[in-house]
Amino acid sequence: MIxxxxxxxxxxxxAGLAILAKDLLKAALSLAVASLFLGIIFFRLSAPxxxxxxxxxxxxxxxxxxxxxxxxxxxxxxxxxxxxxxxAFPLFFILFLIxxxxxxxxxxxxxxxxxxxxxxxxxxxxxxxxxxxxxxxQIGVILAGVLAVLALFRKKxxxxxx
Amino acid sequence: xxxxxxxxxxxxAAFMPLIGKFSKKLIPDLLTNAALAFLLFxxxxxxxxxxxxxxxxxxxxxxGEKVNLQIALDGFNLFMLxxxxxxxxxxxxxSIDYLEHYGHKANFYALLLVMIAGMNGLVLVPDLFSxxxxxxxxxxxxxxxxxxxxxxxxxxxxxxYLMLSAVASAFTxxxxxxxxxxxxxxxxxxxxxxxxxxxARYVIGVCMAFFIMGFGLKAALVPFHAWLPDAHPSAxxxxxxxxxxxxxxxxxxxxxxxxxxxxxxxxxxxSQVLMALGTISMxxxxxLACGQKDIKRMLAYSSISQVGYIVLGLAVGTPxxxxxGLFHLFNHAVAKGLLFLNSGSIQHITGTRNLEExxxxxxxxxxxxxxxxxxxxxxxxxxxxxxxxSKLIIIMALIQAKQFGYALIAILASILTLWYYLLIQRKAFxxxxxxxxxxxxEAPFWMSAANVILAxxxxxxxxxxxxxxxxxxxxxxxxxxxxIQQVMMWGI
Numbered sequence: 001m002i003x004x005x006x007x008x009x010x011x012x013x014x015a016g017l018a019i020l021a022k023d024l025l026k027a028a029l030s031l032a033v034a035s036l037f038l039g040i041i042f043f044r045l046s047a048p049x050x051x052x053x054x055x056x057x058x059x060x061x062x063x064x065x066x067x068x069x070x071x072x073x074x075x076x077x078x079x080x081x082x083x084x085x086x087x088a089f090p091l092f093f094i095l096f097l098i099x100x101x102x103x104x105x106x107x108x109x110x111x112x113x114x115x116x117x118x119x120x121x122x123x124x125x126x127x128x129x130x131x132x133x134x135x136x137x138q139i140g141v142i143l144a145g146v147l148a149v150l151a152l153f154r155k156k157x158x159x160x161x162x
Numbered sequence: 163x164x165x166x167x168x169x170x171x172x173x174x175a176a177f178m179p180l181i182g183k184f185s186k187k188l189i190p191d192l193l194t195n196a197a198l199a200f201l202l203f204x205x206x207x208x209x210x211x212x213x214x215x216x217x218x219x220x221x222x223x224x225x226g227e228k229v230n231l232q233i234a235l236d237g238f239n240l241f242m243l244x245x246x247x248x249x250x251x252x253x254x255x256x257s258i259d260y261l262e263h264y265g266h267k268a269n270f271y272a273l274l275l276v277m278i279a280g281m282n283g284l285v286l287v288p289d290l291f292s293x294x295x296x297x298x299x300x301x302x303x304x305x306x307x308x309x310x311x312x313x314x315x316x317x318x319x320x321x322x323y324l325m326l327s328a329v330a331s332a333f334t335x336x337x338x339x340x341x342x343x344x345x346x347x348x349x350x351x352x353x354x355x356x357x358x359x360x361x362a363r364y365v366i367g368v369c370m371a372f373f374i375m376g377f378g379l380k381a382a383l384v385p386f387h388a389w390l391p392d393a394h395p396s397a398x399x400x401x402x403x404x405x406x407x408x409x410x411x412x413x414x415x416x417x418x419x420x421x422x423x424x425x426x427x428x429x430x431x432x433s434q435v436l437m438a439l440g441t442i443s444m445x446x447x448x449x450l451a452c453g454q455k456d457i458k459r460m461l462a463y464s465s466i467s468q469v470g471y472i473v474l475g476l477a478v479g480t481p482x483x484x485x486x487g488l489f490h491l492f493n494h495a496v497a498k499g500l501l502f503l504n505s506g507s508i509q510h511i512t513g514t515r516n517l518e519e520x521x522x523x524x525x526x527x528x529x530x531x532x533x534x535x536x537x538x539x540x541x542x543x544x545x546x547x548x549x550x551x552s553k554l555i556i557i558m559a560l561i562q563a564k565q566f567g568y569a570l571i572a573i574l575a576s577i578l579t580l581w582y583y584l585l586i587q588r589k590a591f592x593x594x595x596x597x598x599x600x601x602x603x604e605a606p607f608w609m610s611a612a613n614v615i616l617a618x619x620x621x622x623x624x625x626x627x628x629x630x631x632x633x634x635x636x637x638x639x640x641x642x643x644x645x646i647q648q649v650m651m652w653g654i
Contacts, residue, residue, distance in 0.1 A: 133232070137283060137295030140172055144276045144299055148306030150179055151269040 004044070011037040016093060028066035035059040049123045164218065164233050166204060167243060167286060170197055171279035175272040182268020191258050194271040198254050198278070202247040205240065212240050213637070234288040237637035238488075242285045242416055244634075245492050248619070249407045249499045250278050253400045256503045256612035259605070260400060260510060270310060270398075277303035277404065281412040290338045290348045290425070294331070297380070297413050301327050304409055308397040319389075319396035326389040330379035334417075337372035340365065354425050366426060373421055374435070381414020383473065384443040387466045391450075394465065395458035395515075399506020402458060406465040407499035411491055415469065419476050423642050428479045436477035441571055444470030448578040457505045457515045457586060461498065467579065468494045468541060474572065475556035478563050485639035486555030489631060493540060493548040493623065500537040500616035504530060507605040507613060508590065512598075517586065522595030527604045531591040533613040538583035540620040543576045548623035551631070 014034035021027040035058040042051035127135070174197050181189050211218060217236040235243075254274065261267050280300030284293055305327070309320035342348055344365065345356030357366060375386065382390035390410070394402045422428055422436075447466035454460035472494065475487025507530045508523070509515050524531035540547035543554075553576055560569035604610060623630050 131291075133287060133289065133292050134295055136168065136172075137292060137299055140168075140276060140279055140283065140299035141295065141302055143172065143176055144273070144280070144302035144306070147175065147179070147269065147272045147276060148302060151266065151273055151306050152309060152312070154266055154269065 004041075007037050007041050007044070010034075011041065012097070016090075019089070024070045025067065028063055028070065031066075032059045032063040163204065164208070164235055164286065167201055167282040168279050170201065171275040171282070175275035175279065178268045178272035178275070182266075182272075186265075187267055190268045190271045194254050194275060195251065195258070197275070198247060198251040201278075201282075202244070202251050205244040205247050208235065208240055208243075212237055217641070232288065233286045235286065237641035238420070238639075239285050239641075241488060241492070241634065241638035242412065243282060245495050246278065246281050246285070246408055246412065249495050249616075250274075250404065252499060252612045252616050253403050253407075253503065255615070256403075256506065256609050257400045258608040260398070260506055260609055263510075264311065264398060270307070273303045273307050273310075274400075274404070276300075277307065277409070281408060284412055285416060288350045290341065290350070290353060290421070292348075293417055293420075294335055294338055297334070297417065298331060300409060300413055301331070301380075304401070304405060307401040308393050308405070310398055310401065311396075313396075316396045319392040323389045323393040326379055326386075330376045330386075332376075333372045333379075334376035337369040337376065340369050340372075350420075350424050354427075357426065370422075370426060370432060373418060373426075374439070377414050377418035377421075378439065379414075381410050381418065381469055381473070382443075382466050383414075383439050383469060384446045384466060387443070387447065390466060391459055391462045394462040394502075395456060399458075399502055399509065402461075402505070403499040403502035406462065406502055407495045410465065410469060411472070411495060415472055415476070415491065419642070428477075433477050433479050437474055437565070437568060440470045440473030440475075440477055441568055442470070443467060444474065444575045445571060445578075448575050448582070452578070452582045452585070455517050457508065457517060457590065458502065460517075460582060460586060461501050461505060464541065464579065464582070465494075465498055467575065468498065470575075471553065471556060471572065474568060475552075475559060478556075478559050478565065480559055480563050481639055481643050482555060482562060483559035484642050485631070485635050486552055486559050488638050488642075489555060489635045490549070490552035492635070493552045493620070496616050496619050496623075497537045497540040497549060500533060500613060500620065501541070503609070503613055503616070504534045504537060507609050508534075510605055510609065511602050517589040520590040520596065520599075521593050522591070523599060523602070524591035525595060526599060526602050529604055529610050530613065531587075533610075533617040534591065535587055536617040536620050538587055539580075540624065542580035542583045544580065546624045548620050548627065551624065551627040555631075 011034055014030045014037065017030035018027045018034060021030055035054055039051045039055035039059060042048070042054055174193055178190060178193075181193065208218075212235065217234060219232065219234050254271070257267075257270065257274075261270055264270065277300050280296050280298075280303060283296035283299065287293055287296060305320050305324045308323055309316045338348070341353055341357075344360055344362060345353050347353050347356055379386040379389075394405050397405060422432065444467050447463045447470065451460050451463035451467060454463060468490070472487050472491050475483050475490055478484075478487075505515060507527075508520070511527060511530070512520065512523070514520065536547065540549035543550045545551075553572070557569050557572050560566075560572060605613075
């Protein structure tokens with residue numbers, strides 16, 4: 001129980017740091033540590049596949065991509081934030097944690113435990129046989145992302161000459 | 163056949179960047195419009211089977227083995243599919259000429275098709291998690307489309323939209339997770355059955371609150387509307403039409419009410435909450451629209467206001483209210499699509515959207531002025547146009563349900579709507595012509611053609627409202643109402 005609370009606290013602290021850190025690299029690393037905590041929590045909650053994906057993709061691959069992008073971009077693009085935002089976000093965050101703690105504790109006791117539902121089976125069975133439609137949608141999401149990158153990082157005057 | 167609504171746009175979108183290398187305009191134009199015309203035709207072909215069978219459930223077989231790709235089609239989905247196909251075809255016709263000055267048509271069409279595939283998928287799936295996934299497909303494409311112009315305003319609006327939309331998706335996913343945790347299932351039918359067997363009304367109440375927050379943000383209901391007046395005007399006109407006409411309705415209203423009616427069940431308290439939200443949106447956004455000088459910004463506020471009407475109608479919960487809400491959804495999709503396209507025509511003709519700079523355009527561009535008038539009067543609810551009947555049915559349903567206060571507010575908000583639409587008409591098209599606009603010409607052929615098609619739909623649906631309502635809207639409303647009977651009424 002204590003370990004669980006420590007893991008959750010670590011997750012929240014590093015996730016908060018990822019938003020609050022001014023240095024982009026530090027923010028990206030905080031995000032990686034946060035997802036590492038999340039991955040460990042997934043393992044402890046008997047979801048090893050989710051844990052593996054979280055650690056390998058989010059904590060690993062995406063962090064590398066972030067670090068590379070930050071290294072390739074110039075330094076002079078610093079954005080100044082309004083003072084109100086600096087104060088408002090931590091205040092809102094603390095308020096949210098208090099409300100969350102008060103409400104969810106009483107609520108969690110009322111959530112019935114997960115029954116052995118009809119959608120059980122091994123990871124492969126669930127992914128390929130039961131949730132096939134999700135794969136179509138995921139192809140759609142990836143396609144949308146690729147097309148968005150193509151559209152937003154295009155050369156401006158490329159095809160006006162036809 | 164039903165799968166084509168998802169597969170065809172996705173496939174064409176996947177090849178579009180490649181096609182764009184060979185032909186920058188002609189083939190992308192042709193292919194996109196042909197695909198959307200096919201989808202419209204397909205949705206018309208499905209009417210008969212739906213009438214005969216009530217609903218269709220299709221499974222796909224791959225190499226003789228059943229793959230778990232299940233799609234459920236009833237009157238409500240088909241109604242939404244038809245609306246999406248009709249409006250998106252008009253929008254893509256408009257884009258043929260409008261996108262000339264943006265360039266990069268292949269990229270644009272590819273994103274547009276992915277967005278349409280996402281919306282069609284969202285409408286067709288009978289599963290909570292799949293709804294979330296298709297919601298994201300449409301949303302990711304729409305972020306890029308809002309920023310398509312790559313200007314400062316576009317990028318800022320797109321970022322704001324992205325952030326708030328991510329918050330909306332997080333709330334929706336959280337709620338879906340809690341429901342999965344309780345029932346161990348995600349399909350509508352199994353979840354609805356599972357929730358009936360459990361006594362967890364407080365938790366369901368919290369889930370519903372998260373759904374309202376999530377889908378309310380997507381539908382831009384007041385107080386979750388902050389992103390819309392920035393995002394919709396910043397996007398290119400066809401995308402504004404797509405977002406205001408279709409996306410907020412599919413990913414906001416359709417998803418919310420499908421879950422309310424087919425999974426969780428409507429209760430008196432929930433009905434009151436949704437009606438209150440609808441009414442607040444209707445009034446606040448109408449008041450905010452009055453003070454706008456940018457046409458597209460005014461139209462964006464008007465969208466929030468009209469979404470309020472739709473929510474009010476659907477939340478009454480009576481068959482007449484649901485039918486009125488759906489009818490208004492269709493009418494608003496067509497008329498608002500038309501008005502946003504028209505605003506694109508005005509910008510194309512004059513180079514500005516500022517109402518203070520315009521004036522007297524009607525004499526030079528009668529077609530744009532005429533179609534704008536039809537769209538405005540339809541949304542404002544002037545007889546005999548389509549919008550009049552849907553608003554009348556919503557108000558009648560409110561009176562029938564003894565919600566006299568809401569009915570009165572709906573009538574007053576309608577008058578306000580008429581006022582600000584006449585303001586656009588008067589400032590842009592009537593009065594003395596500004597010297598700057600003496601040499602302007604009517605919008606190019608395809609832009610005008612798309613406007614005329616949508617204006618004709620507004621007029622024809624208004625004139626033939628009775629057969630349209632009986633043959634088209636009522637089966638959709640009945641399909642939704644059947645959902646109410648299937649699920650238990652929770653005393654939330």
